[in-house]
Amino acid sequence: MTFRAHNSSDLDIGIRVEAFKWLHDQVAAVGDVLPIDLLRRGFTHEGARVPLMGPQGIFKPAVLPELPLSITTAPDGPYDDAFTSAGLLTYRYRGTDPDHRDNVGLRRAMKQQKPLVYFHGVAKSRYLAVWPVFIVGDDPATLAFLVAADDEHRADSAARNAGQIVSEVHEVEGRRAYITASVRVRLHQRGFRERVLRAYRDQCAICRLRHRDLLDAAHIIGDGESAGEPVVTNGLSLCKIHHAAFDHLIIGIRPDYVVEVHPKVLKESDGPMLRHGLQGLHNSSLVLPTARHNHPDRDRLRERYERYSRVA
Template identity: 30%
Template sequence: MPPTDPDAEIRLVAFDALRSLVARHGEILPWEVIAEGFQHRGERILFANRARGIFRPKQMTAGALSIKTTVPKAGRVARYDDLAVEGGFVYHFQGTDPDTFDNNALEYSASLDAPMIYFFGVAPARYLVLFPAYAGAIDRTALTCEVVIGSANELATRATTEVLRRRTVVAKPRWEHAILRDRTLSAWDHRCAVCSLSTPALLDASVVWPDGALRGAPEEDNALPLCLLHRDVFDLDLLGIEPVGTIRLARSLTAAVGGGPVLDAALKPFDGARVRWPSVSRPRDEFLLQRFERFARAA
């Protein structure tokens, strides 16, 4: 049985603070929000350090509170492959010496079986927040550590590593979609491709051509930002977008009479309108064409 974690109280307060932040901002947080830290016993405690991947605040005496991976500003590389096939993240030690202060803090967290926070970089200065994260198998030669994600409702009774691995595999598509949504909305300046609605809570990302995802997790070149109404209509193949950007509605919608204000005001006016493409990261023509051909067959 692992020793008692002397910093358990701080960890629980940190998790409570994160729940509030996620409820307010979503599960992908900007660094400026993370950098504010949280309050405990009259002190401000940091969640993480911008310059370091493994972090233990000065108020803690044992293992790490958080680990972090970043996306370089100069060029983004998809990090989905950090999620191993068997369901655990592969986290790389800091530097090449396994016995640095930071790496020892991570190993100590593993020995305590202590829950941590994983700030998983999805774009420069933006992080998917995963907790509780547990450090598992450590390979000091490869300088790596397996990390599995638990349930925020089971902090008192940690599930077995095998159970957590299975849950991680199940949760992976949800995390990937959250990343896709964040990147797609950012590329399109947080607006619907059809109607330009710019209320973030009412926007989502739709995959253009599902088979394009066979190359891995969907990327922005295979996604469109759509408001919830136009997302549902697009996903049902009642709305199509030609590679040149012309929006088309299915005949069942354009020919409908007396369909109500939503049909008349929020759908029909966009038939024949043009999408205003962003300056970067628009969907690939081949995906748009394949999807439009499917729409045309259905319509």
């Protein structure tokens, strides 16, 4: 999409609309977790390069006249960005000076209700992209802004109509609260997936399948349970077939990292998938992460194996 700008306002609108379109295309091509090199390279607008991310969390590409385009939370970064009890994202100021130009830029974006992009680091050099997001609050006492997400399909109109008075305020706030809550879930899910798959070197821990699109990050103890934290030691990188078999207690994994297959399944007769994909894995060893601190937690495996044993 090319957007010919005749003044700074048109340029700002054009860059944001084109950025949203570019992100949509990248997510469609490679998924919603994007590599940092791609984001720093960005796209070209009327001959000018437009990166979407820079070295600082609050980022304005040089081609934009005044206001930031994106905000970023780096994985293991210096800022403790988190969600409030009301479900909004808290985004920390740059530094401790409320009048730093980056903080002033976000404050102005809030007043004009400019749509931004939020990048959340889910693993080293990999970011989940969320857009549009809006600065909806500013608290100098805690050196933080409040951020709400909105429907992606409203991104273009938000860029074109920024600053206009919204008549249905409660409807907008309710919609954004709901969408921001769903974003929070996505952040946790994608972060867990990226960390687990990276620890297992992008392969199934049972059959070694290396097609990333066919891999899941399986919980040993479910995320709704007390010991179900989204940490690598509570995860296994499994292909979709073995994830389903693990969830349905067709496969059990002992605390000594040995795979067992349900006795009934071992007695069945069927095609090669059953023989090689399930029966042939009985008493095989689990593929483990290289780093010992990422190995599956034995206590969690013991608890899960006890559930399997009761069925088997």
